[in-house]
Amino acid sequence: MTPNYGWGLPVQASTFAPNIDFGIWVIHVAMFAIFILWSIFFVYLLIRYRRKPGVAADHGEGHPLKSLIPDFFVLAFEIALIAFYAIPGWSRIKMTTPPAQEANVVEMVAEQFAWDFQYPGADGKFGRRDAKFMDSANPLGLDPQDSAGRDDVVSINELHVPLGKPTVIYMTSKDVIHSFFIPEFRVKQDAVPGMRIPVWFEPTKAGTYELACAQLCGVDHSMMRGDVVVQTPKEYEAWLKSQTPQNADNPAAKPPENPANEF
């Protein structure tokens, strides 16, 4: 068992994690405080107002408006959470995506029951994908004729990312809804067939983390996991170079003999 996980929140390995953990902590402290204060009051009432022979209950009503005071505190707390924490945080995490020039961009196709990643290679361009090219050797359906895809690297259930910059993953699914979840990064986003949805994060610690599926996707949903390997930029480049591009062995992917005939 790695030290990444224990009984509480997993280790913080992305820029999101401290922010999200802060919210979780603040809310839990507030929940405990509210619960304990109310419980003390509750137990006090049960003891103080238990039936005693000869003592009648009090029919008269206290001012009902008094009862709204706890509601105002709760409302104020929630408004503060929304205004100062949730709206800014959501805007940063889900409503903005780092621009491509500043980020490490990856494409991902989820399927029953694997995560298929596509890296753009040295040319920085992603090859076209089409379902008609999909088979066991080509799970992403990379078009062997597409020159942009000739240097694309494909990895299954293993995502490598570099430290020092955000990674943006454009996700879709082949079949059903899956959900991309890396607990240590506090990142989660559904991958929906027919849609191309970005998810991004910026790792802060080198290491290997867990990619888990967080939406029931069929019989092997619990098996659908992967490894996220965070490396220094040098190590990441080295890894990429060591991978054989998907279409490198494919004769159809070889550049034509007479470059002048290419259009």
Added chain:
Amino acid sequence: MSAQAAAVHGGGEYASTGIPNGKLGVWLFLASEIMLFATLFTTYVVLRISAPSWPRGWEELNVPLGALNTLVLITSSVTMVLAYAKAQARDKAGFYRYIGLTLALSFVFLIIKSFEYKAKFDRGHFPSTNIFFAIYFTLTGLHALHVIGGIVFNSGLALWGRRHWDHPLFAGRVECAGLYWHFVDIVWIFLFPALYLL
């Protein structure tokens, strides 16, 4: 009528809204039906807006037949109102004349609809063909089921009226049937332009 019976029929000395039970019940039921059809209309809007292309209604559907059906249903609503007026006026012959006309027009609607469907099937257009036909068949199909429901209820009422013409609730029930029937008509009045004319 005993206080108990009065309660069952709403009003009397019971604290109530003043609207008879049956009528209130039908209005509530219609509220749920509005939600049902609203969901399908919303689905239609969502799918149409996000589709890369969508045929024009008149290119795929038979507008003259649809327009005729619209006329048929509107007329049947008029005859339904007249049937209620006759029931209230205790004119048995008049009531049967107009409820009969309403039922006849309902059947005409369904017959025209079945011609339309058959023409589509003959041309190889099924719900599975594309999204346009999926929503067309589903919306008009569910509406047609509601027309059939109306036929069943109106026939049942007409049959019941033969021996129970003097029942104090009879006219009220005709009114309730009328409310439902007008709703079925109104749904079609939205359906026709939404599917055929846009």
Added chain:
Amino acid sequence: MNSNAHASRHEASFWSRYVFSLDHKVIGLQYLFTSMFFLLSGFGMIMLLRWQLAFPGHPVPLVGGLISRLLPADWAPGGVLTPQFYNQLGAMHGTIMVFLGIVPLGVGAFGNYILPLQIGAPDMAFPRLNMMSYWLYLPGGLLMLASFLLPGGAAQSGWTSYVPLSIINPGQTVWLLAMVIIITSSLLGAVNFITTTLNMRAPGMTLGRMPVFVWSELVTAVLLLLAFPPLEAASILQLMDRVAGTSFYLPTGLVVAGQALKASGGGQPILWQHLFWFLAHPEVYVLILPAMGVVAEIIANGTRKPLFGYKEIVGSMIFIGGMSFVVWAHHMFLSGMTPALGNFFLVTTMIISVPSVAVLTCLIWSLKGGSIRFTTPMLFALAFLPLFGIGGLTGLPLGLTVTDIYLHDTYYVIGHFHYVVVTGTIIALMGGTYYWFPKWFGKRLNDFWGKVHFWGTVACMNGVFFPMFIQGLAGVQRRLYDPTAQLHNLTTQPMNVVSSFSAWLLFLFQIPFLVNIFYTIFKGERCEENPWEATTLEWACASPPPHGNFDKPPRVHRGPYEYSAPGARKDWIAQNAPEAA
């Protein structure tokens, strides 16, 4: 129905008196026993599933071997649950508990029996519709259960039936058909409840004098009436996708298990989620509102004083009902819908938490100044307060968009909603059973065994669900056949063992409850007509009430909770007691 036909039924057969009865009380009891049967089946399913969670890959003892023999396929070879069967148990547990268990119990049983009595009515507005509601519920429910006998098994895509999984998975067609039947049953019931409450209150029973329980059922009925039809429509669309080859929810280009899916495409998976949750969120208020109503009744009676903040409680319930229609997509923050929508639903969700807090506050405040009698029903009603509080509080980090990123689809969610529905609603309805049992059967449930049931149940329920918050914070996802297949779940795996043993023990503690119920019905001693000395109208007639309930319509002269009125002879005055001389 005219009076002649009505009278002639009184000499009627066993069938029209006990099976196809038009009497709301008989129908209420039919709902009571049927819903208890479904609750027990759903409980049985989760006890099976929890074995696999606690001891993945191990054969289920005692019953493991029976599974493959009783069901058409080899769902548990060697007694070890297969992932397919695990998913079936999970989806059906949720479906059965929500739609066949809690709602029929809280609305069909309690609402049907008590509501007309509490407003002084002789029956429901539409007795035949009432009977039809039950006779749609039972076949719909049995059809749902029978789906286990299908060759491909029962529905196995979660009770939420997300597409496209639910379209390509087995079992879903029967689920959809059964849901259409069950929804129709609910819709008919809703029309009945609203009409009855608005039109058949006894003279003097103004809306402001109705017991809180009646208000809770009224709001609930409005939610059922307006929220269920969208799910019915959505289910019809999913049914069309499954059997008619349409693609309402299927996008173009799906590839399943290496084969391109034959579908016309052009559909939207997220559309299902919007339509489903548009119902399912109001549905959760359908689950809790009757329970709050029951707790309110028991607390007013058990404290011997009027409820604190009657107007605030009722107003909050109405507000909750209205708001419940605009919070649904807090279940969908990460679904891929436009992220900006998240902010809208964040705000509405936070707003709706306020009236829930208000109701709880008023109920707790009602204890102040009381003379609290710790009867068995009162124990359950009191336990509801802190436990529902935990459920409600844990909704906060889930309703907040940013923290939901981490907690969505983890065990934290499961812990949250089970605290609300099990330690909340079920505890309240158990209390209601002890409270109204004398009304239904003229006998009181045994008090000693009631208290044994209470303490064991509360302890075990906490044992099942509290560990789930710990698992959720560690990131353990929902619906995992084998949680130990993922590294981040390993440390908290012992929590699964704690939850499972608590669940099995919880079942054992229901045995005294069931035995108590049936023993008392057949062998119990008669008790007084109003053993709790309660003020509301259901206690102003015989226990159990005769057909027609009251000899003549009761005349209401005061509010529902005139306990300990200053200067009164007794510490309670019935709503229909004559005005003071």
